[in-house]
Amino acid sequence: MKPFSKWNRFFSRLPLNLIVIFLCVVWIVPTLGVFISSFRSREAVRTTGWWNVLTPASRVIEGKAEYDQYCASCHGENGDLLPGADLSDPALVAGYPRSNRLLAMLRQEIDGGPHMEDQALLEDPKSALETLAPVLAYMEGISGGDTGSETALSLRNYADALVGYKGTQDYLTDCEGGGESASTKFECSVKDLLNPEGMGRAFLNTLAVTIPSALIPILFAAFAAYAFAWMDFPGRMWIFALLVGLQIIPLQMALVPIARMYADLGMQSTFIGIWLFHTGFGLPYAIYLMRNFMGSLPREVFESVYIDGANHWTAFWQLALPLSIPAVASLGIYQFIWIWNDFLVAKIFLTTNPVLTVQIANLIDPRGGNWHILTGAAFLSFLVPMIVFLSLQRFFVRGLTGGAVKG
Ligand code: HEC
Structure with missing residues (x-):
């Protein structure tokens, strides 16, 4: 050497x-x-x-600006000017676990008059909660908590993203206006998580869209692939060539006609509508890949089971499908991740039940303010694809080469 x-x-x-x-x-x-x-x-x-x-040098006190603007005139610089309502008292702050409780309180009258002169803040719940969240953080900070520190890390962004903004008047009176029993608390937590403006609800919507939209085309494609590979019928190659050709049709071309058709059928914004759409656009590639895989299975095995008297139905379920598991798995992952990340189709066909990608876009406020919540939301949305990818990456790599190597 x-x-x-x-x-x-x-x-x-x-x-x-x-x-x-x-x-x-x-x-x-x-x-x-x-x-x-x-x-x-x-x-x-x-x-x-x-x-x-990494460098805990400077301390940023969260919410000081908002507190100074709205509350300091009466409650004082440090929150302890009014003896009856010492905002730096931990016991008082503990009574306000979330900013919507604070909003409900600020809307109540004090001594027959409004709590604050600046009532405009309280009118629009969404912007009020956005302002009050930092005020609450400030109150926690001055009452001895540690939230003001630059290095303090917390899961608060994730919690906020999960439940979204709970701006409705109903919600405030039901859930933050004082109902304290265990059952109302539980009910309110469920309501929080199912709030249509939150990521928790969007997560469920995404699951409801993704799982059927991944499974249905794979099942149909497996049937079709078996037929193209092992059944004799006239025009087999032509139909297959047509299907392969269909792959080049861009999805965007079909959006308007199909949206119109769904409107005529009364199917706009239904889960069935979006399942069908993803099935239609998933099928050509799925059939192509599955056919190539099934066609490369050894012919002798199929011939011997036909001689033993098996019909196509048993040959499919007992032989072709079990042998094609690698192809099914890689297709499944592809389809799953593609639909999970889809924005366009969900935005158009599922307006009343936003999925994760659409909900993230909804969370952006017009002034680009709350991107601390977006970071949490982004991680919530790609948690599942990451788990799917990491646990099934063997199949993923096989899927990449699957269509190419098998003739
Ligand atoms: C116009 C003056 C004024 C402004 C502005 C004001 N408050 Fe108050 N607040 C009061 C008064 C008066 C009380 C009642 C004090 C008492 O009960 O002795 C009070 C009471 C409170 C309480 C105590 C309620 C309880 O649980 O007993 C809280 C909390 C509170 N205010 C928060 C705020 C916050 C947060 C802001 C800013 C967004 C704010 N206030 C702005 C005057 C004001």
Whole structure:
């Protein structure tokens, strides 16, 4: 062996290794940034970069600006000016676990007059809650909590994203206006999670869209693939060629005609409508891949079961499908991830039940303010695809080469 061959190998692989390392860094750094930001407070996200979590130098007091603007005139700089309502008293702050409770209180009258002169703040629940959340954080801070610190990380963004804004008047009187029994508390938590403006509800909607939309086309494609591969009927190759050709039709072309058709049938914004749409556009590729896989299974095995008297139905369920599990799995992952991340189709065909991707877009407020919530929301939305991908990546790689290698 030549003494330098080891070094030769090292240097000849160097460019490839460098490119791989570069790609990893380009991927991981922004993801890490979003991940860390998702645990930081609104104020911290707004004022400093995520890398500052490593240097606990400056302290940003969250909510001071909002508190000074709306509350300091009566309650004083430190919240303790009014003896009857000392906002720096931990016992009082504990009575306001969430900002909508605070909003309900501010709407009540004090001594026969409105609580605040500036009633405009309280009129629009959504913007009121947005202002009151930092005020509450400030009250927690001055009452001895540790939320004001720059380095304080919390799960609050995730909680806020999950339940969304609960702005309706009904909700405030039912759930934050004082009902304290265990059953109302439970009812309210369920209501929180099922709030149509939150990510929790959107998560359920996404599951309800994704699972059938992934399973239905795969089942149909398996049937069709078996027929194309192992049954003789006239025009088999022509129909298959047509199906392969259908793949080039862009999905956007079908949006308007199908939306109209659904409107005529009274199917707009139904889950069935979106399942059918994804099935239609998933089928050509699914049939193509499955046919190639099933066609490459050994012919002798099929011939021997036919000779034993098996019909197509048993041959499909007992032989073809079990042998095609790798193809089914890789197709399933593809279809699952593609539909989970779909925005366009869900936005158009499922307006009343927003899925995760659509809900994230809804969470962005017009002023681009609450992106601390978006970071949490983004992580909530890609948790499941990440788990699916990591646990099934063997099949995923096989799926990438599946269509190409098998003739
Ligand atoms: C116009 C003056 C005024 C403003 C502005 C004002 N408050 Fe008050 N607040 C009061 C008064 C008066 C009381 C009653 C004090 C008492 O009961 O002795 C009170 C009571 C409270 C209480 C105590 C309720 C309880 O549980 O007993 C809280 C909490 C509170 N205010 C929060 C706020 C917050 C938060 C803001 C800013 C968004 C605010 N207030 C703005 C005057 C004001």
